[in-house]
């Protein structure tokens with residue numbers, strides 16, 4: 001059984017088709033990477049999955065239910081968590097408080113249980129030492145970790161990661177990969193949009209290529225990257 005199914009999902013902004021009959025499935029616990037040139041429609045695909053935008057056609061199924069017309073909050077409650085390309089913490093709150101907000105409102109966790117859950121997630125995401133720090137003062141790596149932690153605080157079955165490795169040094173990127181790998185190993189499914197290809201392929205089992213809103217290819221990462229069509233799209237781009 002698949003955890004997430006997109007069935008011929010299409011979306012246009014005026015004359016611009018940003019999702020063109022996209023169909024794919026993600027199995028429970030699977031990690032899928034998404035690559036594609038700027039403007040290919042990758043973030044739009046996430047917005048369709050989270051319910052932030054509605055498709056013009058097609059269906060989205062999650063965990064056995066049709067969520068195509070469901071609002072974002074009910075999809076979070078169903079188990080779809082998300083990190084954003086640009087970290088968006090409440091900068092005046094502490095790291096712990098930021099997580100508690102996500103656990104309360106996104107995950108429906110309350111009281112001592114929510115606090116214990118948040119402390120556990122902070123440890124697992126490498127933020128245990130800065131729980132009481134104001135999130136506005138965090139380094140870029142810590143802010144990326146907090147994005148990951150906030151997505152996890154909603155107890156997701158599926159986490160959507162949007163360019164979480166961008167802007168990090170090699171060492172920082174390696175540290176973040178370790179954390180993402182451990183979350184994946186615990187059984188959480190992941191869909192990860194990323195331009196840092198080596199980070200992506202060190203975690204995902206399958207890779208999808210989007211171009212002009214169309215799914216060009218999906219499959220085992222090495223096979224996808226070896227395809228002449230994919231090579232042509234990335235010609236001259238250091239991936």
Ligand SMILES: Nc1ncnc2c1ncn2[C@@H]1O[C@H](COP(=O)(O)OP(=O)(O)OP(=O)(O)O)[C@@H](O)[C@H]1O
Pocket residue numbers: 013016018036037038039040041042043044045
């Ligand atoms: N709300 C919107 N209204 C109109 N056009 C939009 C809207 N959101 C996105 N677009 C356009 O849709 C196209 C796809 O955008 P999207 O952000 O999904 O691409 P992307 O693959 O994530 O790109 P990047 O790698 O640069 O983040 C772009 O041409 C963008 O300008």
